[in-house]
Amino acid sequence: MPLRTLSQAKAWLDEQGKSVQEFAREHGLCPATTYQVLSGHKKGIRGKAHTAAVCLGIKAGSRDDGGTGGH
Numbered sequence: 001m002p003l004r005t006l007s008q009a010k011a012w013l014d015e016q017g018k019s020v021q022e023f024a025r026e027h028g029l030c031p032a033t034t035y036q037v038l039s040g041h042k043k044g045i046r047g048k049a050h051t052a053a054v055c056l057g058i059k060a061g062s063r064d065d066g067g068t069g070g071h
């Protein structure tokens with residue numbers, strides 16, 4: 001699956017009819033961290049931000065790659 005840009009990830013959520021908060025809760029993510037990843041404030045390099053980026057399709061990897069940091 002090709003990776004999404006930030007704007008593509010936002011559009012994808014809209015297409016799914018999901019808010020960022022709803023998406024975050026469904027994936028066990030912190031809504032604030034998910035917003036920060038989508039806005040580009042967090043790069044998704046490690047921790048919970050990494051997990052959010054992977055779930056959003058912005059970054060390749062597995063949900064477990066990110067360690068325990070984040071939020």
